[in-house]
Amino acid sequence: MSAPQVKGWCPGAFRPMMSGDGLVVRVRPPLGAISAAQATGLADLAEQHGSGVVETTARANLQLRGVAEAAYPALMQDLRALGLLGDADSEARRNLVLDPFxxxxxxxxxxxxxxxxxxxxxxxxxxxxxxxxxxxxxxxxxxxxxxxxxxxxxxxxxxxxxxxxxxxxxxxxxxxxxxxxxxxxxxxxxxxxxxxxxxxxxxxxxxxxxxxxxxAGDVEPSPSAPEPQPGPQDVGLCAAAAFGQFTASALRALSGAGGPIRVTPYRMLYLPDVMIQPDHPDLILDPQDPLRRVQACTGMPGCPQANVTTRDLARRIAPRIPDGQQWHVSGCAKGCAYPRVADLTLVGRDGAFDLVKQGTPWDDPIRRGLSPLEIDEQVRP
Structure with a gap:
């Protein structure tokens, strides 16, 4: 099997990336936030031109998947009408991540x-x-x-x-x-x-x-805070969705709060000054939800780099993940969904999975060639 192709760039609105399910069009919200009206508009565009979901990314961006090439020009016009596009040059340099809080x-x-x-x-x-x-x-x-x-x-x-x-x-x-x-x-x-x-x-x-x-300097940065979890914050509300994919209807439910929505790099959306929890089955507002303990990329067939399906397996193993641990199911060794150390990582290779403990998808595995059927028996916390 050939190594995953590292493109060296991320998709944008003006430079979409072709994937297995169509174009991936990434929107970089100005200053890391969108209005309620823009959120509703993105939900509409996801249904009209894409797969019906709006994904959050580890770079605090939003993206639409499954966009047909024929639909791309209309999508760009609609994004511009929402005020989410500048010019191509400025959009390419908008690689800023702000503390959402x-x-x-x-x-x-x-x-x-x-x-x-x-x-x-x-x-x-x-x-x-x-x-x-x-x-x-x-x-x-x-x-x-x-x-x-x-x-x-x-x-x-x-x-x-x-x-x-x-x-x-x-x-x-x-x-x-x-x-x-x-x-x-x-x-x-x-x-x-x-x-x-x-x-x-x-x-x-x-x-x-x-x-x-x-x-250069000799001043140490301040200690790091624990990663935020979904649910009420000191001021505001964090909302998550399985694998960072917000369905159009879930995004509309969040926009109903009326205020701005800040995009976080934790694949969550933060609503400042909102404490009332929206009632929607696709939203995760409980930090103990098992799906918060596992990250998974698109996998096959949506990503041409992947050689295994990922999210069905992630959903199956989520309930058995111990509290406080983070597991990762990666379709290839690039590790796009969680490019960090996880307690346990399953990495797709030649249609099976390699097992990495306390490492990243590109680290050496302790087991190779596990089939999905073997994982239930072989993978232990």
Missing amino acids: HARGTEEIARRLLEGLSKAEFSGLPGKFGFVIDPGTPRRLAGISGDIRIEGAAGGMILRADGAATGRRLRNSEEAVSQALDLARWFLTSGGVGADGRGRMARHLADGADLPDAL
């Missing part, structure tokens, strides 16, 4: 950062190169992928290059933006981007690149 000022940092990134000098940043804005204490996005990080620390904020243990103290939001842009410039000019157009900050540092003194 952010304090005041986080959106302003993001807005100014996007203005800076719109300059032509940043057009060479790789498609997966991203920024994390997580200035609170404790940090909520410590486990979320990003190359340049604006993070909370004792007494304020720091700028930290991903892959560096510590960062540089920041005096205010204005300096946070200017220093983040300077770090992106350094990445570009110091050889961070390869001949293939790819590059990540942590890999660049691991390969021996030395941060300039002006962009």
Whole structure:
């Protein structure tokens, strides 16, 4: 079996990706949020042009699957009418993840950062190169992928290059933006981007690149907060769905609350200032729901990279997963659904599953070639 193809870019609205069930069209909500009207509109478009679900991603984006090529032009017109499209260049650089529970000022940092990134000098940043804005204490996005990080620390904020243990103290939001842009410039000019157009900050540092003194520091980021769970929060409500797929009717139920909806990188949607729980069978509002303990990608036949079906198996094993554990069923070794360490990972290979414990899908397995029928007997917590 050939290795999974790593494309080095993520689908966008202007650059959709062909999958086994049609085009994947990703929407990057401006400043990480959509209005209730936009949520209703996306639900309508998912039914009109796609598979009928709106997926949340680990990069705090939304995407429609199963879009026919013939329907794509109409979908783009409808997304533009909803106010969810800018131009192709700015949309490609909108790789920001904001703390969805952010304090005041986080959106302003993001807005100014996007203005800076719109300059032509940043057009060479790789498609997966991203920024994390997580200035609170404790940090909520410590486990979320990003190359340049604006993070909370004792007494304020720091700028930290991903892959560096510590960062540089920041005096205010204005300096946070200017220093983040300077770090992106350094990445570009110091050889961070390869001949293939790819590059990540942590890999660049691991390969021996030395941060300039002006962009380095010795301040440790604040401790990380536990990953949020569905249900009422201190202020607001988090709603999840099986495997991050919100049916159109479930999304309409959330939009009925009337307020903004923030997209989280935990495959949940956060409704600030909303405490009343919508009643919809496709919504997960209980943190103890077994489906919250397993992540699964699209699998066959929806993804051409996968060689096994995934979500039926994930649903079957979910009730047996111990509390506090996270399992992952991955259609191939790329691990798109959960590119992190899981307590147990089942990785599709040649129509069967390899078993990884306390690792990622690309780590060495402890067992190979398990059939779905063998998993019930062979896989134990």
